[in-house]
Amino acid sequence: MADFQSVFGATPTGVWAAPGRVNLIGEHTDYNDGFVLPVALPHAAKATARRRDDGVLRLFSEQGDGEVTELRVDGLAPGSVTGWAAYPAAVVWALREAGHDVGGADFHFDSDVPSGAGLSSSAALECVVATAYRDLYELELTGPELALIAQRAENAFVGVPCGVMDQMASMCCVEGAALFLDTRDLAHRHVPLDLAGQGLRLLVIDTRVKHDLGDGAYAELRAGCERAAELLGLRALRDLPPDRLPQALDRLPAELRPLVRHVVTEDVRVEQAVARLDAGDLAALGPILSAGHASLRDDYRVSCPETDLAVAAAVAAGALGARMTGGGFGGSVLALVEAGTLDHVAAAVTTAFSDAGYAAPRTFAATPAAGARRVG
Incomplete structure (x- = not known):
């Protein structure tokens, strides 16, 4: 160096x-x-x-x-x-x-x-x-x-x-x-996230599938959301109340409906997750993570076979929940696991990738760290 x-x-x-x-x-x-x-x-x-x-x-x-x-x-x-x-x-x-x-x-x-x-x-x-x-x-x-x-x-x-x-x-x-x-x-x-205190860990699974948010797909998704908000007469999709989602979807072109459904329900999932953390029930994050991935996969369509496999393999091996994290089209998966199962879940995902003919993923545990600062 x-x-x-x-x-x-x-x-x-x-x-x-x-x-x-x-x-x-x-x-x-x-x-x-x-x-x-x-x-x-x-x-x-x-x-x-x-x-x-x-x-x-x-x-x-x-x-x-x-x-x-x-x-x-x-x-x-x-x-x-x-x-x-x-x-x-x-x-x-x-x-x-x-x-x-x-x-x-x-x-x-x-x-x-x-x-x-x-x-x-x-x-x-x-x-x-x-x-x-x-x-x-x-x-x-x-x-x-x-x-x-x-x-x-x-x-x-x-x-x-x-x-x-x-x-x-x-x-x-x-x-x-x-x-x-x-x-x-x-x-x-x-919001306090004392994973160790509840015997939990966050496992990051880097699928090694590279993504480039400058290639146009990300911009197209954003443009679709902005068009939907305009058609609904909203400043942004954040302003659509969840209880009005079904009626709003009926007013939109078919290609925009899944985008709106994901954004509105994802905001709800964030609020649910914060409520669980505030209550000290960190394990309850698991199903929220998995529901978020299903929405990203089926509605927003930014997942890929490798991230889907990582989520499925992690949950099958005992993870409390898992989802892709980041802009999509590859990248990483985040899994919430019990501390004693971290190595087992990581190994299960690696095996699943090998069986599918994919390159081995990189896995590591993540702990909540500090933001930008001077260190020397």
Whole structure:
């Protein structure tokens, strides 16, 4: 590994970290002004950085091609940077677009958030840059404000029309809790998630099926939801009361009905999950997770054979519930398991993948971790 000194020939100012995330429930509700319930992972993007006063941004990643990307901050514009470097460059651009007088920096990145696994590796990269820039340039910005900067970076510079959940999770989660977030106004609170205290674990199953949210399918889903809301005379699907769902579906074209049904029922599942956590009944999350996956598979249609198999195999092996997490079209599955069965469930999923002729999945236990921060 190349360290900051060997790459840039200078002494860094500090080290920052921003985590990836899994989402307990609330998939594809964030861009419908809905509710979500993410948890930060212990896996994080780390940035060693220093400020530069010559307007040059230099970027190096241990997961990259071994080359330093050098850019001028006054030349940054949507479409001007491609590949992984677009994400940190986008944040600098978004800060400047928001009126913050920021210049250059040197960044050395190292991340153990699996890329393309639906665990928000891109948001972790954006948020670690935003957090470092806040400190390097003494910006008076809150976590939610930085999350909005990072979201704009991904929307307008990178070109992915994501909601704000991933960035809010990376910026605002705390250790030992899930983040109950209203994506309309960013109101949020930390809901205790003491898994160990109840003998439970969260098992993450990375199917290793890569997804690319910039390939158009994600944007099409969002556009379908926005069209449905417009046809129903709503600001967003979040404003459709669950008891009016049947009548609303009758007013929509057939191709939009499953999207609306998923979003409305998923918001209900988030509220149900929060109620269970507040009551200390963590095991009751299991059926909610499984119901969420069925909706993502059958109504929203963003699952795939590998994620479906991971869910089915985990539940058959004793998981209390399981669902895909992330934007879909591959990625990871989250399973709620009793602590003593974690290895058994992981092995059962691996065996099922082998029997189906799929590449072996990566499995690991996740504990609720802290959000973006300076670590050195």
